[in-house]
Amino acid sequence: MDFRLTDEEEAFQSAVRKFGDKVLRPNERRIDTEGRIPDDVLAEMAHLGLLAMPVPTEYGGMGASATLTELAAEEIGRGDFSMATAVFFLLEAGWGYVLATHGTEEAKREVLPPVCAGKAFLGVATTEPTGGSDLASMRTSSRRADGGFVLRGEKAFVSGVEEAKRLGGGHLTLSRAGEGGFRFMYVPTASAGITTQKFDNMGRMGISTGALTYQDVSVPSKYLVGTDGRGLDLAMEGFSVARTFVSAACIGAAERALETGMAYIRERQVFGQPLGKFEGIQFELVDLWTQVEAVKWQCRRAAWLLDTYTLKGDDSHRSEVNRAVASVKLTAPQISFECVKRVMMWFGAAGYTKDVGLELGFRGIMSYLVGAEGGLNIMRIILGRELLGKEFVPYK
Ligand SMILES: Cc1cc2nc3c(=O)[nH]c(=O)nc-3n(C[C@H](O)[C@H](O)[C@H](O)COP(=O)(O)OP(=O)(O)OC[C@H]3O[C@@H](n4cnc5c(N)ncnc54)[C@H](O)[C@@H]3O)c2cc1C
Incomplete structure (x- = not known):
């Protein structure tokens, strides 16, 4: 058992702390009042490799370990006390990892580089207006169609709906696939048939929360994540x-x-x-x-x-x-x-x-x-x- 951080981990941790002190702290009130993370802050995060850190280098990430990403998350939570930047950071890290590990080659090449560059948003949409804890009872469904799937239903309290509209990008979206199975798909927010709504939260104002309604949205098969039904x-x-x-x-x-x-x-x-x-x-x-x-x-x-x-x-x-x-x-x-x-x-x-x-x-x-x-x-x-x-x- 060795609790010491490696030299590389320590150096990275202190670089992210410096970024937190010099860039996030002076901006945190602005992030809260303006309701968005400024583009120059996102650009600096991208420059430091902080966006979707675990994504392999060939897709624009740094292929970081969970340990290194955890250390960065500590520093970002310390830097922007409102938690907005931390939320942005961890959604991209967590769901970027899932797409990089289980997505199709085509989707990875298309979606991940702009996410890692701070030029697109990637989040997750599982919660519905009828509840988020009991995922197995969700109502949003998708069916097979020519070249992919058709998605219908509604998600709520989803982080990053406005960011995905503003920057581009979308959410890994869970839907019922029939016969007891579930389908996980990347769904770009700009897809035809999607309408959005913004919620008025009490905190972490720099990242939005909202609803996504899918009215027969066509999702190409390249956006299926992992095995269908799993x-x-x-x-x-x-x-x-x-x-x-x-x-x-x-x-x-x-x-x-x-x-x-x-x-x-x-x-x-x-x-x-x-x-x-x-x-x-x-x-x-x-x-x-x-x-x-x-x-x-x-x-x-x-x-x-x-x-x-x-x-x-x-x-x-x-x-x-x-x-x-x-x-x-x-x-x-x-x-x-x-x-x-x-x-x-x-x-x-x-x-x-x-x-x-x-x-x-x-x-x-x-x-x-x-x-x-x-x-x-x-x-x-x-x-x-x-x-x-x-x-x-x-x-x-
Ligand atoms: C700021 C914010 C951002 C979010 N971002 C996202 C996002 O990006 N994507 C997304 O999909 N969702 C997101 N969510 C939704 C989040 O996942 C849900 O809030 C969560 O899953 C709980 O679902 P619910 O709010 O519908 O509460 P419910 O499922 O209705 O539960 C209400 C309360 O009851 C408790 N509870 C539930 N079941 C039981 C039980 N069996 N026994 C005892 N207690 C129970 C819950 O813990 C909760 O406290 C976000 C929520 C917030 C507040």
Whole structure:
């Protein structure tokens, strides 16, 4: 067991931290108020190889390991506290990986290079207006037609709908394929028959969430991802990867909150001494830091498991991977939100202002508590199934 990062990993981590400090922090308020990540920020991310990192170099990516991508996600969550950039980053990393691994050669050559260059968006569309947790009950369906498929239905709460319209691109879309199977297809947002709607979210304003309605949308067969009928498995594989990066971004945001809090309680004088000298505050800091540290290593281990098994196409440790990913996606958003909430309270009234900026993280991290990339109870259901067996979990 060796917990040290390699020289290459350390160098990359510090380059991304520098990008977070120099580019993301000065832009995070603007990202939140203008409701988009500026093109020059995306261009810089592309320049550093941060878009769809795991995609192989021949398709424009850097062929990064999950471990390296996890380290970058931590830094991006620390840099843009609103989480918008982290969401953009991890969607492209997770679903770029799925397309690069399971997509057709034609689709990979067409779709991935612009995504890696920051000139197109790639996301995922599984959730429907009737629910996102119970994927097996989805209604959107597709049928075979000349040269491909015809898609009909509706997706909701999908990240990046506006970005895919503005930049180009689309979403890996899950649909019912008949006879109990599911189909996973890349669907460009500009396809004829698609209408979109934008939702008015409370946070992470720099990346949109919206609905996609498909009215008999023709999807060419080159956009089928993986084996027809096995789409749900591929979506789950993508969720394992993306949830690890979600957790990493939450950990980065938690560390940013604690750093902000520590600087403040060293300086703020109350009752004639720094706030940090009161054990009531100091012990709270220590408890939070200890939990963040534990979750960080849990997350890095999840990334290591992905590298060791999943990304090598080895499904032999699926249960171990599921346990590692679900447990970190269960804990990281909660401890991250708790850090932000506690630090806001250390700041007193100032913590409630936009000047201090903690509310950016408060609003952004909340998305991962309500459900983005799977609700907390869904992580508990996965863990219950892995620990006790399928017969103890009455869901598919
Ligand atoms: C900001 C944001 C961005 C998102 N981006 C995307 C995206 O890009 N693509 C996409 O497809 N989806 C996206 N989603 C949707 C997300 O995947 C869903 O929110 C999630 O799957 C939960 O589905 P739901 O919101 O319909 O809640 P429901 O499925 O209705 O569940 C409601 C609540 O009940 C809990 N719950 C569900 N079942 C059980 C149970 N059996 N026992 C106990 N509790 C249960 C859930 O955890 C949740 O807290 C996004 C969501 C948000 C908030």
